[in-house]
Amino acid sequence: MALITxxxxxxxxxxxxxxxxxxKPVDLAVTTHGHADHVKWGNKGxxxxxxxxxxxxxxxxxxxxxxxLPYNKEISINGVKVSFFPAGHVIGxxxxxxxxKGEICVVSGDYKVEYDGISTAFEPVKCHTFVSExxxxxxxxxxxxxxxxxxxxxxxxxxxxxxxxTSVLVAYSLGKAQRLIKxxxxxxxIYVHNSIANLNEGFIKAGVDLPETIRITPDIKKDELQKGxxxxxxxxxxxxxxxxxxxxxxxxxxxxxxxxxxxRWRAADAGFALSDHADWPGLLSAIKATEAEKVFxxxxxxSTFSKYLNEIGIPSAxxxxxxxxxxxxxxxxxxxx
Amino acid sequence: xxxxxxxxxxxxxxNKTNDKIAALVSYFSTxxxxxxxxxxxxxxxxxxxxxxxxxxxxxxxxxxxxxPAWLFAESYHSVGxxxxxxxxxxxxxxxxxxxxxHEWINDLAxxxxxxxxxxxxxxxxxxxxxxxxxxxxxxKLISGNFRIGVSNKMxxxxxxxxxxxxxxxxxxxxxxxxxPGEITYDELIAGAHVNTDNSWxxxxxxxxxxxxxxxxxxxxxxxxxxxxxxxxxGQIVKRNGELFIWSRGEELVTDQFPELHFLKDELPxxxxxxxxxxxxxxxxxxxxxxxxxxxxxxxxNKSQLKDAPIGFYIYDLLEYQGGDIRTQPLSERRRLxxxxxxxxxxxxxxxxxxxxxxxxxxxxxxxxxxSRDNNSEGIMLKKLSSLxxxxxKRGDWWKWKINPYxxxxxxxxxxKGSGRRANHFTDYTFAVRDGENLITVAKAxxxxxxxxxxxxDSFVKKNAIEKFGPVRTVKPELVFEIAFEGxxxxxxxxxGLALRFPRIARWRKDxxxxxxNTLDDLRQLLASTL
Numbered sequence: 001m002a003l004i005t006x007x008x009x010x011x012x013x014x015x016x017x018x019x020x021x022x023x024k025p026v027d028l029a030v031t032t033h034g035h036a037d038h039v040k041w042g043n044k045g046x047x048x049x050x051x052x053x054x055x056x057x058x059x060x061x062x063x064x065x066x067x068x069l070p071y072n073k074e075i076s077i078n079g080v081k082v083s084f085f086p087a088g089h090v091i092g093x094x095x096x097x098x099x100x101k102g103e104i105c106v107v108s109g110d111y112k113v114e115y116d117g118i119s120t121a122f123e124p125v126k127c128h129t130f131v132s133e134x135x136x137x138x139x140x141x142x143x144x145x146x147x148x149x150x151x152x153x154x155x156x157x158x159x160x161x162x163x164x165x166t167s168v169l170v171a172y173s174l175g176k177a178q179r180l181i182k183x184x185x186x187x188x189x190i191y192v193h194n195s196i197a198n199l200n201e202g203f204i205k206a207g208v209d210l211p212e213t214i215r216i217t218p219d220i221k222k223d224e225l226q227k228g229x230x231x232x233x234x235x236x237x238x239x240x241x242x243x244x245x246x247x248x249x250x251x252x253x254x255x256x257x258x259x260x261x262x263x264r265w266r267a268a269d270a271g272f273a274l275s276d277h278a279d280w281p282g283l284l285s286a287i288k289a290t291e292a293e294k295v296f297x298x299x300x301x302x303s304t305f306s307k308y309l310n311e312i313g314i315p316s317a318x319x320x321x322x323x324x325x326x327x328x329x330x331x332x333x334x335x336x337x
Numbered sequence: 338x339x340x341x342x343x344x345x346x347x348x349x350x351x352n353k354t355n356d357k358i359a360a361l362v363s364y365f366s367t368x369x370x371x372x373x374x375x376x377x378x379x380x381x382x383x384x385x386x387x388x389x390x391x392x393x394x395x396x397x398x399x400x401x402x403x404x405p406a407w408l409f410a411e412s413y414h415s416v417g418x419x420x421x422x423x424x425x426x427x428x429x430x431x432x433x434x435x436x437x438x439h440e441w442i443n444d445l446a447x448x449x450x451x452x453x454x455x456x457x458x459x460x461x462x463x464x465x466x467x468x469x470x471x472x473x474x475x476x477k478l479i480s481g482n483f484r485i486g487v488s489n490k491m492x493x494x495x496x497x498x499x500x501x502x503x504x505x506x507x508x509x510x511x512x513x514x515x516x517p518g519e520i521t522y523d524e525l526i527a528g529a530h531v532n533t534d535n536s537w538x539x540x541x542x543x544x545x546x547x548x549x550x551x552x553x554x555x556x557x558x559x560x561x562x563x564x565x566x567x568x569x570x571g572q573i574v575k576r577n578g579e580l581f582i583w584s585r586g587e588e589l590v591t592d593q594f595p596e597l598h599f600l601k602d603e604l605p606x607x608x609x610x611x612x613x614x615x616x617x618x619x620x621x622x623x624x625x626x627x628x629x630x631x632x633x634x635x636x637x638n639k640s641q642l643k644d645a646p647i648g649f650y651i652y653d654l655l656e657y658q659g660g661d662i663r664t665q666p667l668s669e670r671r672r673l674x675x676x677x678x679x680x681x682x683x684x685x686x687x688x689x690x691x692x693x694x695x696x697x698x699x700x701x702x703x704x705x706x707x708s709r710d711n712n713s714e715g716i717m718l719k720k721l722s723s724l725x726x727x728x729x730k731r732g733d734w735w736k737w738k739i740n741p742y743x744x745x746x747x748x749x750x751x752x753k754g755s756g757r758r759a760n761h762f763t764d765y766t767f768a769v770r771d772g773e774n775l776i777t778v779a780k781a782x783x784x785x786x787x788x789x790x791x792x793x794d795s796f797v798k799k800n801a802i803e804k805f806g807p808v809r810t811v812k813p814e815l816v817f818e819i820a821f822e823g824x825x826x827x828x829x830x831x832x833g834l835a836l837r838f839p840r841i842a843r844w845r846k847d848x849x850x851x852x853x854n855t856l857d858d859l860r861q862l863l864a865s866t867l
Contacts, residue, residue, distance in 0.1 A: 139404050140412045140425035258425070260349060260473075261417055261760060270350050304411045311405065 003105040016080030023322040032109025033093035049084045051092030054202030087111040088122030090175030105129040113282035118182040124289035134300030135277040143279045166226040166248040170237045185211035189228040299324030341438045361495035372438040374517035384481035388448035398423040420476030434466040500526045508540045535576040538583040540727040544734035551698045562693040564713035568615035575604040596647040607659030617648030626825030650690040663725035715739040741820040747813045747850045751797040762797040771856040784841030816848040
């Protein structure tokens with residue numbers, strides 16, 4: 001019998017009687033990472049990697065029943081061996097490895113292959129069954145090395161500075177924001193929105209080596225911001241506060257910025273194709289490295305990507321899930337804001 | 338090429354006109370001299386002959402990317418632009434090049450006449466030396482279609498600012514006949530070529546739509562009213578024994594309308610008239626759908642000449658006895674025009690656009706209600722003291738159109754848009770009821786706000802029934818009021834009729850699918866217009 005099944009509550013392991021990233025309340029939610037489309041409130045128990053815990057506490061309440069496990073350590077749940085391997089997506093993000101009677105299944109959640117300087121680097125895990133996302137599962141998505149993209153961002157910031165414009169980078173609070181902070185930290189002060197500052201505090205307490213940032217409060221002068229770098233989540237990008245900044249240039253950091261239409265849809269001043277998801281070559285190399293006999297494709301270009309895998313000889317099937325809904329993440333931030 | 342690529346990026350990353358003009362000014366101040374005329378040619382739609390067919394480019398890109406053709410097609414649907422799709426799917430370039438824009442354009446032109454193998458070798462080598470952004474530009478150079486949100490007016494303003502030259506002069510100059518390989522930027526600004534070119538037209542003076550009540554325009558005696566004819570705006574130029582007909586798209590269309598060639602013998606040299614190309618039969622202006630049979634054809638046969646004979650309704654006189662009279666008031670230009678037209682013998686074909694006599698705005702409003710009876714779109718109001726402006730200028734000319742026809746329809750198909758709208762379902766197909774069935778009558782992709790688009794997009798995602806490539810059939814539930822300008826018989830459409838300029842007028846959230854119009858309603862409307 002298969003180790004996982006896809007139910008209307010989420011990905012279910014019958015042998016272990018737990019769910020991975022369920023979207024409806026269950027007894028035990030094994031959680032890959034803290035983005036709002038992967039973890040919901042209301043489960044009786046949570047199991048996650050150590051660095052995901054501060055995110056869950058921050059977002060779902062400090063009395064949340066969370067149990068943690070470091071990377072590469074195994075525990076047994078009803079006889080199923082469960083362990084976490086780095087997914088490289090955001091700080092603490094994990095692939096969940098399940099083993100039962102020699103059968104191995106890996107649920108990857110969201111992942112990226114390139115090391116981003118702050119999230120533990122992605123580690124391929126050999127398995128029989130692999131569950132992969134496909135957010136950027138089209139051959140048009142091929143990322144430039146992050147150093148090149150950060151070069152573009154630094155040039156943009158310095159151009160803005162010359163023109164007396166405030167550089168506002170739009171990035172998800174969890175993941176992209178910390179990646180930007182780590183890679184852009186230097187002489188220029190970095191100002192962050194509340195939702196980012198709260199997460200940063202949690203990470204620093206948990207021992208993450210994150211450079212210092214300044215929380216944006218109402219009494220910070222707009223002129224002061226102009227000398228620094230401002231990071232806000234997308235939900236705030238079109239809001240009142242942004243409009244109150246005189247002379248701001250907004251740069252959206254997202255894989256969708258790879259395509260001109262994506263850049264224009266956001267109507268940003270600049271778009272940087274910087275993603276926390278694997279690009280097309282990344283997805284293919286990660287999947288091949290698992291040597292899996294069966295690949296389930298979830299959220300993204302599901303049917304296209306799955307069809308291609310089958311064509312190149314990797315048996316694959318499409319799965320409908322509720323992941324990949326960016327609006328969930330956005331609503332979360334609006335609640336916090 | 339890098340400098341040009343940078344310009345395109347700047348133009349694309351801002352939606353503010355001032356930023357775009359600043360980027361253009363900076364470009365024309367710093368770019369390679371030989372590149373500049375090519376850029377102006379491209380932005381004004383002067384297309385060189387396409388050296389390599391799209392199908393081959395697409396085939397080579399698919400081969401080189403090592404992906405199946407269906408996957409290339411899926412990528413294209415997602416990106417919405419072929420040049421960009423190719424730029425993105427190709428493997429990374431192995432080297433770089435400093436080759437200039439004009440060198441690339443000349444090399445591409447030189448491909449004409451070469452074998453497919455030679456062409457392929459050149460294109461593949463080019464792709465391998467350009468980064469993603471440059472490749473996108475290069476692919477656009479092959480296709481010649483550069484649509485990046487720079488209007489002629491914006492380009493002219495930028496060049497005018499950069500060169501400190503009057504914008505009308507620049508507009509003249511770039512609208513004329515010139516070859517970017519043979520003219521310098523400075524010559525172009527100076528208009529060196531236009532003096533020797535008999536054909537050059539003037540920029541058309543355009544009108545704004547009148548949204549307020551006409552009474553707000555003041556006294557009726559300051560205004561001239563004419564019908565707003567529904568054809569193709571045209572300019573007829575007669576100089577040094579030659580006759581040229583320009584369409585508003587800045588295209589020379591002289592050969593398409595032989596009926597008007599007699600004017601070569603009847604108009605004095607140094608005459609330019611502005612008017613509307615229409616189909617006119619037995620003194621009656623025909624519906625636009627009749628004129629349509631005559632548009633964009635390389636050859637015209639006898640039956641087309643018979644079924645859709647052409648007439649020219651003359652609005653204005655721009656050049657009189659070789660002199661530019663656009664700065665004289667309309668009343669004076671009209672007087673001179675009447676004098677010119679009085680010398681034309683065949684006034685069944687070249688017709689002075691009649692001035693509508695009226696004494697009060699209310700009376701004119703009554704007259705306007707009859708616009709459809711003579712196949713016009715409403716009324717034009719021109720200030721008697723108005724100059725003939727280049728382009729649009731608020732206040733002097735107004736188009737006071739009658740309200741469009743409308744029909745209530747239900748959305749049955751949705752497709753992802755292209756360009757800015759590539760990741761949302763934004764192109765919809767609408768149907769009316771025909772007995773038990775729904776029958777499609779229009780496709781439209783404009784008229785909704787971004788917020789509404791998102792709402793419809795999410796409805797489509799939740800209510801898609803079937804998938805045909807990029808198209809989804811959706812539950813027939815959302816009712817839209819479609820506005821359109823005309824209706825014509827059509828053998829190509831299942832409904833047997835086609836709507837002209839259909840667009841979404843309103844999303845009728847207050848209506849359900851059972852309340853939409855029927856095909857019979859539209860058939861009746863069609864019958865009433867013929």
